[in-house]
Amino acid sequence: MPSISVIIPVYNDADLLRTCLAAIAAQTRPADEVIVVDNASTDASADVAREAGARIVPEPHRGILWATTAGFDAATGDILARLDADSVPPPRWLERIEADFQxxxxxxxxxxxxxxxxxxxxxxxxGRYCFLGAYFTLIAYLLGHPPLFGSNFALRADAWQRMRDGLHLSRNDVHDDLDLSYRIEPDMRVIFDRNLGMSISARPFGTVAGFLRRVGWGFATVFVNEREQPFWRRRAERRAAGLIGAPLAPWHKAQAGRD
Structure with missing residues (x-):
C-alpha cells in the first residue's frame, strides 16, 4: 500500500487549522504523516499543529508557493496530498485518493x-459555479489536462521531483496550484475526480478587493508560463503523447464526496 503524506501550509489560521486537523484525524484511511508548513505565522498556528501531533516544517519566506514547496520537499510519502488550513476534508478523502491512484x-x-x-x-x-467553473474549464483548455486545485489534490512523489525545478519561486504574484499545473509534463496524466470533494472557506470572495487580487495572481501566473511555452505548443506535445486529456466530468455535480 502506498504511504500518504498530507501537506497543509498555514499562515495565521490557528482556529481553522484546528478544524482541518481534526478532520484529517477522522479519516477512514489514516494519513501516514501530516505536515503543517508554518509560513512565518505570528499566532498559535504552530501550537495547534503540535498539539494535533503534526510534523511542523517552518518556512520563513512568506508565500504559498514557497510553503507548498517546503512541505512537498519534506514529505516522505509515496503520495503527497495537499489542502489548505481552511479546508475540511470529508472522512473518506484520503481513502478515495488512495483508491484513485490504485x-x-x-x-x-x-x-x-x-x-x-x-x-x-x-x-x-x-465561488462554486463561476470561479471554479471558469478555472476548471478555461485552464483545462490551455493546459490540455485538468488543472490542479490547491485546496484538493494529490501528486505522486516521483512526479513532484520532476515538476519542482520549473516553479516560479522568485515571484510573489503567482498561484501555487496554477504554477504547479503548468509544470505537468507532456507524458503525465492528471485525473479529475468529480467525487473527490472538499469543503473550503468562502472568505476569498468576501471582498471585491480580495477577489480581484486573486484574479490578478491568476493572470500573472498564466502570463509568465505562456511566455515560456504557449498553450498551442503544450497541447501539441500532449496530443503527440496521446494525453490531450479526457473530457472533464461535470464538476458542478460533485456531491458524492461529501460523505
Whole structure:
C-alpha cells in the first residue's frame, strides 16, 4: 500500500487549522504523516499543529508557493496530498485518493473540486459555479489536462521531483496550484475526480478587493508560463503523447464526496 503524506501550509489560521486537523484525524484511511508548513505565522498556528501531533516544517519566506514547496520537499510519502488550513476534508478523502491512484496507476496526479462554507449565499454560489467553473474549464483548455486545485489534490512523489525545478519561486504574484499545473509534463496524466470533494472557506470572495487580487495572481501566473511555452505548443506535445486529456466530468455535480 502506498504511504500518504498530507501537506497543509498555514499562515495565521490557528482556529481553522484546528478544524482541518481534526478532520484529517477522522479519516477512514489514516494519513501516514501530516505536515503543517508554518509560513512565518505570528499566532498559535504552530501550537495547534503540535498539539494535533503534526510534523511542523517552518518556512520563513512568506508565500504559498514557497510553503507548498517546503512541505512537498519534506514529505516522505509515496503520495503527497495537499489542502489548505481552511479546508475540511470529508472522512473518506484520503481513502478515495488512495483508491484513485490504485485503480488508475497511470495517473501522476489526482484533483477534485469543492463546495464552500461561510460567507453569504451569493459568495458560495459565485465561488462554486463561476470561479471554479471558469478555472476548471478555461485552464483545462490551455493546459490540455485538468488543472490542479490547491485546496484538493494529490501528486505522486516521483512526479513532484520532476515538476519542482520549473516553479516560479522568485515571484510573489503567482498561484501555487496554477504554477504547479503548468509544470505537468507532456507524458503525465492528471485525473479529475468529480467525487473527490472538499469543503473550503468562502472568505476569498468576501471582498471585491480580495477577489480581484486573486484574479490578478491568476493572470500573472498564466502570463509568465505562456511566455515560456504557449498553450498551442503544450497541447501539441500532449496530443503527440496521446494525453490531450479526457473530457472533464461535470464538476458542478460533485456531491458524492461529501460523505
Amino acid at each position: 485503480t488508475q496507476p497511470e495517473a501522476s496526479a489526482i484533483t477534485g473540486t469543492a463546495w464552500f462554507y461561510g460567507g453569504t449565499a451569493f459568495s458560495r454560489w459565485f
